[in-house]
Amino acid sequence: MAFDIDRFARDSVRVGWEDLDLEVFRTDPLPPESLRTLRYMCDVEYHTVCYLRDMLVTRSRRETEVNAFMTMWNREEFWHGEALAHVLSLHGITVSYDELKAKRVKLGWKDRLAPLKQSVLSNLVGKDFVAVHMIWGAVNEWSASAAYKRLAVLEGHPGLAVLVRRIAAQEARHVAFYATQARTRLTDNARAQKLARLALSTAWRPVGSGIASDDEVTHVMGHLFGGAAGRKEIDAIDRHISKLPGMDGLTIVGDALDARGIAA
Ligand SMILES: [Fe+2]
Numbered sequence: 001m002a003f004d005i006d007r008f009a010r011d012s013v014r015v016g017w018e019d020l021d022l023e024v025f026r027t028d029p030l031p032p033e034s035l036r037t038l039r040y041m042c043d044v045e046y047h048t049v050c051y052l053r054d055m056l057v058t059r060s061r062r063e064t065e066v067n068a069f070m071t072m073w074n075r076e077e078f079w080h081g082e083a084l085a086h087v088l089s090l091h092g093i094t095v096s097y098d099e100l101k102a103k104r105v106k107l108g109w110k111d112r113l114a115p116l117k118q119s120v121l122s123n124l125v126g127k128d129f130v131a132v133h134m135i136w137g138a139v140n141e142w143s144a145s146a147a148y149k150r151l152a153v154l155e156g157h158p159g160l161a162v163l164v165r166r167i168a169a170q171e172a173r174h175v176a177f178y179a180t181q182a183r184t185r186l187t188d189n190a191r192a193q194k195l196a197r198l199a200l201s202t203a204w205r206p207v208g209s210g211i212a213s214d215d216e217v218t219h220v221m222g223h224l225f226g227g228a229a230g231r232k233e234i235d236a237i238d239r240h241i242s243k244l245p246g247m248d249g250l251t252i253v254g255d256a257l258d259a260r261g262i263a264a
């Protein structure tokens, strides 16, 4: 089914939380492991603008629909970050851009030439780079959607469950865009399929790996996707990926959990 980009642009709204009773967290806070996961997810959402910066110097910027989508998508992801930052603030945790920036520098995310390198790489592989970008985005959005759905189940708090399900619904639309684009661009394109398969199987890491420490990545993966119910969600993502043209048999998300010793 085609993705209606005009409709997406028209219907895109910031996620709302004003109608939810979240103040209750002041007296009935979330447990530390959930706050740690929320903090990670908040950082990832806020980081989207940096990812967008990298992508805007690539071949993808020449694609009208991709440009239109990324504008609205970036805005939606920013508000996901704001929503999570609000929940964290009710627990006395302040998330600030300056702090995030300092953390990224500490972790080595300081390569100012990254967008340039990305641009050179994308021009080397030409239009097929866009197919790789799209399937990469699809995997990350499937992961984000599954993460929010799992958080809603794990944290029975009514206000938080509603909020993260609202976010998950927007992530599902992001999935629809990226997966539709990826499928179209990979179909009957052996070179793009080969590039995408190579990129995913050698370079893909769980969302947030580049901006959070290894311990944090392992905590979040284990918290959200450890155990049978979590692994079921991960297996579903791998099935979605393997159904895209040329991706048969890929199990990159499950493999990432196995590599971290996260048991099913
Ligand atoms: Fe998001």
Ligand SMILES: [Fe+2]
Residues within 6 Å of the ligand: 077, 141, 144, 170, 171, 174
């Ligand atoms: Fe998203």
